[in-house]
Amino acid sequence: MKEHIPLEEGDYYLSEEGYKVFTEQFHLKRGYCCESGCRHCPYGYDKKTNTQG
Secondary structure, three states: OOOOOOOOOOOOEOOOOOOOOEEHHHHHHHHHOOOOOOOOOOOOEEOOOOOEE
């Protein structure tokens, strides 16, 4: 079971379409890359090449 990380101010913003977009702050709190190609991935993951840089 994955650990639940409580959301705090600055962890996400809403896109124009109304979706939650997680920020670098949230990803760093989580502590690992989920390899989903997140917009603000601080781990350098490239979904096209399936590599972290």
